[in-house]
Amino acid sequence: MSVVMKFGGTSVADPDAISRLIGVVSRELSGDRGPRISGAPTVVVSALSKVTDTLVKVCGLAEDGNGSGAAQALDALVERHVSIASAVTTESRASVVASVKAEFDELIGLVHALAVLREVSPRSQDAVLSVGEIVSSRIVAAALADSGIASAWVDARTVLITDAEYTSAAPDMTATCDRVREHLAPVQAAGKVAVLGGFIGATASGVTTTLGRGGSDYSAAIFGACLGVGEIQIWTDVDGMLTADPRVVPHPRLVEQLSFHEASELAFFGAKVLHPSTILPAVDKNIPVRILNSRRPENTGTRITAEGRPDATGATGLTALACKRDVTVVDITSTRMLMAHGFLRRLFEVFERFKTPVDVVTTSEVSVSVTVDDTRRLDDIVEGLRHFAEVSSERDMAIICAVGENLRSDPAAFARAVNALDRVPLRLVSQAASRRNITFVLRNADVPEAMTRLHDQFFGRD
Numbered sequence: 237m238s239v240v241m242k243f244g245g246t247s248v249a250d251p252d253a254i255s256r257l258i259g260v261v262s263r264e265l266s267g268d269r270g271p272r273i274s275g276a277p278t279v280v281v282s283a284l285s286k287v288t289d290t291l292v293k294v295c296g297l298a299e300d301g302n303g304s305g306a307a308q309a310l311d312a313l314v315e316r317h318v319s320i321a322s323a324v325t326t327e328s329r330a331s332v333v334a335s336v337k338a339e340f341d342e343l344i345g346l347v348h349a350l351a352v353l354r355e356v357s358p359r360s361q362d363a364v365l366s367v368g369e370i371v372s373s374r375i376v377a378a379a380l381a382d383s384g385i386a387s388a389w390v391d392a393r394t395v396l397i398t399d400a401e402y403t404s405a406a407p408d409m410t411a412t413c414d415r416v417r418e419h420l421a422p423v424q425a426a427g428k429v430a431v432l433g434g435f436i437g438a439t440a441s442g443v444t445t446t447l448g449r450g451g452s453d454y455s456a457a458i459f460g461a462c463l464g465v466g467e468i469q470i471w472t473d474v475d476g477m478l479t480a481d482p483r484v485v486p487h488p489r490l491v492e493q494l495s496f497h498e499a500s501e502l503a504f505f506g507a508k509v510l511h512p513s514t515i516l517p518a519v520d521k522n523i524p525v526r527i528l529n530s531r532r533p534e535n536t537g538t539r540i541t542a543e544g545r546p547d548a549t550g551a552t553g554l555t556a557l558a559c560k561r562d563v564t565v566v567d568i569t570s571t572r573m574l575m576a577h578g579f580l581r582r583l584f585e586v587f588e589r590f591k592t593p594v595d596v597v598t599t600s601e602v603s604v605s606v607t608v609d610d611t612r613r614l615d616d617i618v619e620g621l622r623h624f625a626e627v628s629s630e631r632d633m634a635i636i637c638a639v640g641e642n643l644r645s646d647p648a649a650f651a652r653a654v655n656a657l658d659r660v661p662l663r664l665v666s667q668a669a670s671r672r673n674i675t676f677v678l679r680n681a682d683v684p685e686a687m688t689r690l691h692d693q694f695f696g697r698d
């Protein structure tokens with residue numbers, strides 16, 4: 237078993253970042269991170285930072301018929317890539333610079349045509365965006381080789397097979413694993429580092445697709461699942477997931493290990509390190525995913541596994557805290573609800589009609605309170621609800637979510653949390669014995685105090 241190492245845009249942003257990447261890969265090869273697992277690592281890279289955003293803008297310019305604007309933006313990209321490619325290579329400099337230029341020449345022609353037509357279909361957009369990962373992976377493969385690491389560039393489009401849902405294609409795991417066996421496994425077995433672009437794939441007939449923004453983590457998980465690696469490493473520019481947002485709580489700690497479900501709860505509240513659904517192929521196969529900082533490779537990072545922390549009866553009942561501000565609470569009261577059936581359906585139908593998701597829900601016999609994040613249709617919703625209930629709403633509220641698998645086995649944690657909040661006024665509280673979270677809704681203004689109190693209680697004062 238080997239590892240997949242994925243490097244995000246900031247970890248390949250410039251020559252310094254690429255030399256750090258080389259350091260991290262050679263460290264892995266020399267077994268510095270623990271016992272060497274057989275087979276060379278597979279490296280998956282994003283486009284250089286901001287490149288995908290620029291390519292999205294290029295598509296917008298082409299759609300507006302602004303061919304010269306698009307060409308200008310592309311020229312700047314060519315320059316940046318050629319300069320980085322030259323800086324990080326030696327022997328393969330001429331060939332990698334030529335291939336980068338060739339990829340961009342083709343792209344410039346394509347974008348020119350799109351600008352003439354003033355039309356960028358999702359399929360064309362994928363062709364444009366894919367160039368970011370194609371060139372970044374070529375540069376990294378050449379840089380690794382020139383630093384003396386046996387490596388090979390593999391075109392991700394020959395390996396990652398998807399449906400034809402352009403801009404958010406779904407992988408065909410069976411076909412992809414077949415291709416991985418054919419094109420990737422032999423490279424790994426030969427002791428060479430395979431380097432592929434993340435985010436991109438192709439349909440069975442070979443048309444370029446992308447997995448959706450941020451899709452490189454997904455690619456890494458897909459390749460890792462097919463290869464059956466021992467670990468998937470997501471190399472980024474933070475130390476991992478933290479016990480709370482450092483902008484809210486002064487000294488959060490690193491979460492060393494958490495479960496996939498905990499990661500999903502936290503992601504909903506904006507813990508943006510990675511989107512958990514993108515690592516599902518790995519979790520399904522019980523492959524741990526580790527988030528690591530390419531500026532501090534000696535750190536152990538955060539490990540995400542299916543089951544989470546092994547010390548389910550550990551000292552603290554929580555894994556992390558998260559919050560989401562600026563939500564609105566809607567209180568709906570109706571005496572008609574007493575003993576009636578079908579009331580909740582009617583109530584939620586109103587939210588559905590106005591396409592507004594509801595996040596937290598609490599109910600009593602005659603009232604229901606919900607929170608909504610998106611208030612664009614709130615007036616319509618309130619009006620719709622007033623046909624059968626009294627309605628009031630309150631803005632400037634926030635949700636605090638305390639997450640921990642251990643909550644399920646530690647009934648005292650809830651009381652500890654409520655006690656810790658002391659006199660902070662709580663608007664709604666939602667908890668169930670079987671759940672891995674406790675949710676509090678309170679005023680925006682009370683978030684810093686409430687978060688700090690909870691954090692002190694469960695993770696200790698600094």
Ligand code: ASP
Nearest residue numbers: 282288435449450451452
């Ligand atoms: N480069 C792509 C993006 O920016 C994919 C990724 O980085 O994960 O969305």
Ligand code: MG
Nearest residue numbers: 244450452453
């Ligand atoms: Mg990302």
